[in-house]
Amino acid sequence: MALLPTSLVNFALPALTALQRSPLAGFLRESVFDYYAGWFHPQLTLKRVFARVLAKQAQGRDTVAITLAPSAHWLGALAGQHLPLTVEINGVRHTRYYSPCAATRRKGLLEIAVKRSEGGLVSNWLHDQLKVGDYLELGQADGDFGLKSVGQHQLFLAAGSGITPILAMLRSLQQQGGGAEVTLFYYGRDARDMAYLPELEAMFSRMPRWRLQLALTGQTGRDGALQGRLCPAHLSSLGELSQTEAIACGSFGFIQTVRDTLTALGGVASLQVEAFTPPVFTxxxxxxxxxxxxxxxxxxxxxxxxxxxxxxxxxxxxxxxxxxxxxxxxxxxxxxxxxxxxxxxxxxxxxxxxxxxxxxxxxxxxxxxxx
Ligand code: FES
Structure with missing residues (x-):
């Protein structure tokens, strides 16, 4: 249990940051300071960022959204960036990378989504063992995947967990008024497994120039959904794409298919991609x-x-x-x-x-x- 109130710790952290830039910094050993200060509050550190788990909420059948309150050392995140999250399981530290589900200001709350994966040590631990009130170690957000400019038409292509950075971009566009024409193709095996689908359906229904297209690779019979994997025929309703800015996130195979499909359709004005699985070879x-x-x-x-x-x-x-x-x-x-x-x-x-x-x-x- 923390001996100091969180408000006092967040008040003290900027002073600790300033202390590290002073001549006294040479007398401080970070690991020693963090060890003893941690007795008083887990977030009382010289530099490292710890976040308190505020909530866990199911998103689809195998994804959990985790809401975190990072310490004042955390500098926030832009939509599309990622951050390292470190957990200790049986005495061993493990780091994984997650994209926040929304752009987050410094001192704001942070939301990440974790999909359970078969044999996934960290994802299963976050699903099954992590409790509200626990603390997780974060790193600062990084990366340049995200909205650069919004052209006449913004096309998003997401598969599975690839929805999380794209959700962050959509939430940002919505906050900015959502004036651009936006299309999201969201691929998944079964609509019941697709994270944030109810929120996306509600969001798109409020935006007159936005269109959400589901595509299901397993489930059949859902009204309005395309069937099967991404192919040129799925995007044929979009017409001419030369003025389209495209952003895609999914598995390595999905990203390759996006690239091939858009090339087959004549190309787009710009394409940004991010894969959440390692490359595969032939x-x-x-x-x-x-x-x-x-x-x-x-x-x-x-x-x-x-x-x-x-x-x-x-x-x-x-x-x-x-x-x-x-x-x-x-x-x-x-x-x-x-x-x-x-x-x-x-x-x-x-x-x-x-x-x-x-x-x-x-x-x-x-x-x-x-x-
Ligand atoms: S190891 Fe993360 S970008 Fe290469």
């Missing part, structure tokens, strides 16, 4: 390449797959990594030379000395990395 990605690790002064035989991160690890290096699916930027590394493919966008890049995310990048020829 047999045809096995052409031999040479991977040079400049700082390690090593040259190794590689192939066009798997990712540069996986190949560097297989070669005995230990590049920093986090989500392993292109979200957290932890694995960002300088590519000194060579041609690589961004597996999410499909783009080839030959620019020297560019930053790449190793976990979603594969070599197309010989590559030299600053590792």
């Amino acid at each position: 047999q045809s990605d096995s052409q031999p390449v040479t991977l040079r690790y400049a700082r390690a002064q090593q040259s190794k035989a590689g192939t066009g797959a798997p990712t540069l991160l996986a190949q560097a690890e297989a070669h005995g290096l230990k590049p920093a990594s986090g989500c392993r699916m292109g979200i957290c930027n932890t694995c960002t590394c300088k590519k000194i030379s060579g041609v690589v493919r961004d597996l999410q966008t499909g783009q080839l890049s030959a620019s020297p000395n560019e930053s790449i995310r190793l976990c979603i990048t594969a070599p197309v020829g010989d590559v030299t990395l600053d590792l």
